[in-house]
Structure formats: C-alpha cells, structure tokens
Amino acid sequence: MSMNDSPTLQVRIKLRPGFHMGPGKANLLEGIARTGSIAAAGRDMGMSYRRAWSLIEAMNAAFRAPVVSTSRGGSEGGGARLTETGAQVLKIYRDVQRRAEQATAADCGELAALMPENPGET
C-alpha cells in the first residue's frame, strides 16, 4: 500500500458466538477455488496447512453443509474444491465487502484526511 492508496475496508461478520467470517476465511476459500488445494491456498497466504485446515473445519461445522470438499491422492494430500455452500458463502462475503466499501468511501476519505500527508515510515 503506497501512501497514495485510499483506505481499505475489511469486514468481519460475527455470525454466532465464537464464529465469524472475515477476510482470512474468505481469502482462503478464494485460494482453494483458484488452486484446487488447501495447502497451496494456505501457502499463498503465508498460512500453515494446519491453520488453513482449522479455518475450514470451523466453517464446515458452522454452516448447514461443508464449504470445502476434499479428495484423496495427489502430492499434497489430495485436491480440494468449494462446495455449493462454500461458493455461496464466498460470494455473499464479497458482496458484503463491496457494499460496505461503497457505502463508506466518503467517510473513509474523511478519516484519511485527518492523517498527515507525508507520514514517517513506521
């Protein structure tokens, strides 16, 4: 992010005590859809396989149906793909993110205007 970038908004949806959908889980689902692999999706995010799998287990347990289905075989423990539920969860999360960004762009600009033009490197 350069200092000319506009602010970015992240959303975290608390769906139940102890369970939320945030950018980590959404990016992981997106990575699995793209790579067909939990390990590869996690690696792209700098996340251990163990951590990636624990996020998927949390989603699989939280929703009516699993969000990811896996198959055995292959060099990294088998392939993975989003289920219909997983694809829906990801789509809705992205809709939430986009709508929230659009609705708050002016406010976020106001907040950015309260910062100095030339920040020191921190």
Added chain:
Amino acid sequence: MSMNDSPTLQVRIKLRPGFHMGPGKANLLEGIARTGSIAAAGRDMGMSYRRAWSLIEAMNAAFRAPVVSTSRGGSEGGGARLTETGAQVLKIYRDVQRRAEQATAADCGELAALMPENPGET
C-alpha cells in the same frame, strides 16, 4: 449473543501500512470519553493499561493531532479526554460502522440463513 441475534458487522479501516482503525481502538476512545480515564476505559474492555496506552500512542502518532489529552494527578495517573481530533475519529468510525451495517444487512441475513437453526454450543 443469543442464537436469535442477527449477525453483527465489524469494520476495520486500513489507513496506512501498519495502522488501522477497528473496533478495539474505537471502543477505547468511546470508553475514555465516557470515563475520563485510560485505565478505566481499558479495564471496561478487559485490556491492560499498557495495551490501552499503546493503542492511543499508535493513534496519536498516526493522525495529524493527538486523539487523547492527559493531565497529571488523580489516583490512576491523571485524567484523560478526547481531543477534537479524537472525537472526530470516533464519530467518523461510528458513521462507517453504521453505514456498512445498513448497506449489508440483507447480505448478512443471507449468510446467517446458511447456518443451522439450532447450533450446538461451541
């Protein structure tokens, strides 16, 4: 949060590499405005004084002007109040939160509908 509660949305505004405004900093500012004390505001959030102070320092450094001003004396290291900048930051953050919630209520409802009616306790 009971299982009848609707989903809640938290927003995190990345304003600069390494600096964001999220619910923790906003709630801390609100607590300081309410209690007049950094220690009391932190305590209400289950946050150490050290942690509360580090969040305030991060905000004081990030914005054009400090967000909190402190005075010496008193049993807990002096009083604290929001500056004009601090009050503006808090107000804008709350505006962002409210607008984001309004813009995404329907989507968040769709996401909640993908969960079982009677979740196990987790």
